[in-house]
Amino acid sequence: MQYGRRMTEPLDRWFIQEIVPHEAALMRYLRRAWSHADEIHDLRQEVYVRVYEAAKKARPHSAKSFLFATARNLLADRMRRQRVVSIESVGDWDALNVPLDEISPERSLGGRQDLKRLTDAFDILPERCREVLWLRRVEDLPQRDVAARLGIGEKTVEKQLAKGVRIIADLLFGDGETKRDTRAQREHEHGKQHRD
């Protein structure tokens, strides 16, 4: 497949290597400073967008400081905007100024502990999802063959892979709370738009 060229842009690599490993710390920070748990996913996404956009113009010296400065600014913006609501009930101004050292160090991608977290993540996947991901990623079978092997449709394989990769990303990069968030979110959306 020829998607290789586009996916190896230096900025993309920088984002994956320098920003994503801080996700667990970022999530802890957001949770501490923002009281609406259902908005954390959105805030994370917004922080990532701002960081990526800024880095297009100039790559920051310290990715970590820049990431948290961006998060702080975003939360401050949101608090100001939501002034009608009592500030205390939304966010915590003091928590915005948590020293970076208090937030645990970044995770190394590809490290050995990472492998443990990966298997843990893999093990909590629903059974079908787990089978599909194994055959696809470890056995390296084409999706059509995965479908044939399991006696399911290729569309189902796709759906399971999509589901699996989201769960794995949350557990691999997130702070462990994400599992609960995403489950809540998913249930919420499941009711809202059951379109499968």
Add this chain to the structure above:
Amino acid sequence: MESSTEIERSAAAWLARRGATGWSERDEAELAAWLVSTAHRVAWLRLQAAWEQSDRLRALAAGVSPGRVPARGSWNHSRFFRRTGDEVASEGASAGERRNGSRRAIDESRGHLRRWVAAAAALLLVSGALWFQVLRVHATAEMSYATAVGELRTVQLADGSRATLSSDSELGVTLTRSERHIALRRGEAFFDVAKDADRPFVVQSGKRCVVAVGTHFAVRADGEALRIIVVEGRVRLTTTPPETSAPALLSAGMVTVADVGGVSTRSYPLDRAEEMLSWRTGLLSFRATPLAEAAAEFNRYTAHKLVIDDPAVGAIPISGNFRWSNTDAFVRLVEQGFALHADRRGDDIVLRAARPQR
């Protein structure tokens, strides 16, 4: 406006669709267009990173037969972490457990097991001496173990040692009163040797012997040449009749090649030496390895041999981890990455430089 969760869901769908049958240039263009939005792109990159990471599970696919998904919790991390006595002991059990898929039950009962082991050990102290004599006298018949091409097999020997046979390999095992003798007839095997200072563990291939007392090492026979990789403890390399030089003492991290020309040893960081034995977990690991050498590695595991006639092609350096059970994926990769073309020639796959098009 799209919510962050909707975006994430779309990104995941793209990622999964990309690997589906019928993915076309047009799909690719659509994806590219979708990725122009930074909001889409960051969500995609994050999932893409998780997707890439998930193939590291391959490193743990040890001993899992193709087409089988391992039971939950049946992971053997000990190879990747510092070994403790417990881990080594439990690893012995895990090879069998994985087959039964009952690792969790065994985990739970391990505490029990330990108590029983302590009690049993006391009993063994009494009866052990007697048993030992019996074993020494009787266990002298040779046991033979062999694997077919593409097969791996771990065997438990009567002395408590374990041998993992690589593809297309054969061992003859004779345990006697004074020696644990292993004849490596063909291929390669990794040995996890139970400590027994009174009975050296001798792996013999041709006129050379690798002698251990209790350690972890692998020996490969390649025609006249012998390759020894030690990952724990030390082994001694001897030759009959003895060569002029003193027997070589090989320690962890050393990779030694002994052929008609003599013996050469190179020391590597331990994890690199372990990597060369990653075939045990279903992988082949290359670091700037010439394609010809990489192909020869693959050929140990498959009936469809890779053939390279052009030395320029054979010299292309290859890096990365590959699953030896999937030669096709490797071929596809080198075809795309190095402008090579693969042709079938009977059962073989011939790799050559792609003729310039246009």
